[in-house]
Amino acid sequence: MKKIIKNGTIVTASDTYQAEILIEDGKITQIGANLPALGAEVVDAKGCLVFPGGIDPHTHLDMPFGGTVTKDDFESGTIAAAFGGTTTVIDFCLTNKGEPLKNAIQIWHDKSREKAVIDYGFHLMISEINENVLNELPQVINEEGITSFKVFMAYKNVFQADDETLFRTLVSAKEHGALVMVHAENGDVIDYLTKKALEEGKTEPIYHALTRPTALEGEATGRAAKLTGLANSQLYVVHVSCADAVERITEARSEGFDVWGETCPQYLVLDQSYLEKPNFEGAKYVWSPPLREKWNQEVLWNALKSGQLQTLGSDQCSFDFKGQKDLGRDDFTKIPNGGPIIEDRLSILFSEGVKKGRISLNQFVDLTSTRAAKLFGLFPKKGTISIGADADLVIFDPNSERVISAETHHMAVDYNAFEGLKVTGEPVSVLVRGDYVVRDKQFVGKPGSGQYLKRAKYNTNSPLTKDQTLSIN
Known part of the structure; x- marks a missing residue:
């Protein structure tokens, strides 16, 4: 009609x-x-x-992690997204070493089909690079319309890839027109620090943050950016949480490297002290990168305003406090990483950003929708x-006012990370x-009404791209 x-x-x-x-x-x-x-x-x-409908470029729906599975699947997660003003999500499809990429993609199609109430696409995790993977990538891009690949620099012995894998992914992405995404933390050093903390009997949630210092996010971000410049490729840094990472992104962009940065609502309004809540309540706020000292928030806001960070994702990855987060009651490394964010992404940015004069209305739309549409091959159909x-x-x-609460949200999870925020x-x-x-x-929607989106290739005519003196084939 x-x-x-x-x-x-x-x-x-x-x-x-x-x-x-x-x-x-x-x-x-x-x-x-x-x-x-x-x-x-x-x-x-x-x-x-x-x-324009919000585009959330960073979600984890129905995702296995740490011996459990995220509480929100493609039905409850996209319903919550819709209530929050998001009409498209791009979810991360996990892969297993030694298995064809198409198998992993099919699993994600099966998870989402007949469930999503809004439109959706996939990013694809790259955990290894070999001839089989390289041969599959053109099909993934051209037939599946998956034009963004994620490489983890953290979660050693789980998701973490080495620098060769990252670099070869960057080279291949440049050749085929894809955008490489990184979770930028130094997983090797984090592994050492977490083992040392446990040996010393430090098991509480706060040690999740203390064993993942900002220097390790900054180091990994800078390393990924330098490899991007060497490959003359393109990079998108997910969930930037601190000044150290912002500085590395700003430096890379000033050198002409095609590097983009995303932050999330949780890093703009919550801080490291939440992990110190008593009675294990701090576990609700365990995700990676961790929450940072409060002073980092203003750096992130300024980076959004100045354009050094360009998008706002949710990093939606919800686990119940009771029955999932408490798997790590005696060992913070066993707390499933992630939080319920998808529903409140737009409201928090509007209230804390536009209403408080930190960003303009037009910047709000760019951050929540338009820039993601352009970066991830959806514009001008979306965004x-x-x-x-x-x-x-x-x-x-x-002008509508509300107080965020688990009692009124539409996610399936049993708590809200922003509980009580007006x-x-x-x-x-x-x-x-x-x-x-x-x-x-x-x-009034219907599960299954959401459509899978085949996305266009990354636009290599970015104004930040410049000719490099070194060509790598």
Whole structure:
């Protein structure tokens, strides 16, 4: 059915203006004043902002980790995402050494099919590089539309890849048009520090942070950036948490390296002291990289404002406090890493960023939607409000106030990392390809309605890319 959205203020990454939006067959077909409404459902957005649907470039739904599986799967996780104003997620597909990449991709298709209520795509983990993997990569890119690969520099003996794997992945990505993502922490040194802490009887959650100092995130970020420059390739650093990593990204970009950075809401509003909560409550805040000393928050906000960090992911990776997080009650290394973030990503950035004058409305849209769409091959189908784009839209009340709580969230997990935080601004209605998923704060979507997205190749014409003197084949 045709829809026409009236009386709202449209906000994109570049513009803010009053206009009507006509939606037909899931697409935006007209934008303007006094559009013909004959036969169309009229949606009154008076007093609200109209954003392009949020794109969360960093989620872990139905993911095995540490002997358990994340609490939120593609159904509960995407429902929660929709309530938060996110209409597309890109989830991380894990691989196993020695197995064909296509096997792992099929597993993720099986996890998501008939469950997702919003659109979704996959990143692919690269844990080893050999001739079999190299031969599969063109098919992964061209047939599956998976154009981003993740390499872990941490989690030794679990996910961690060596520098040769990272470098060869960067070289291959440059050749085939993919974007390489890194979890940047020095896993070898972290392994030593965690073993030493346990030997000394230091088992509480706070030691998760103390054994993963910011210097190790900065070192790994800088190392990955230097390898990217050497390969003349492209890099996206996920979940940047501290000043050390921001400095390395800023340096790399100033040298002309094609390096991008993402941070997450938890690093903007929570800090290391949360891991010291009594009665093992600190385990709720165990994820990697860990929460940092509070002063890092202002560095991250400034990096978002100045453009040295370009996206906001959630790193959604939820585990129940009771029955999952408490697996590490006597050993912090056994606490499943991750938190429930997906639902509150937009509200926190709007409330703490736009409302407090740290970023502009247009920057908010760029950080939560447009930049991810461009980096990950979804623009202009996703990530903006323009004629021909998918009608993925968020009708957002900028003045609504609420208190974040597990009692009212839509995730399946038994706690909320931002419990008690008062935020201003929340989605009222959310549409995916012109159909309501959330209408007047009520879920009206259908599991399985979300579509898998084959993404375009990375745009190698980035303004940061420059010719290098060394060519590596």
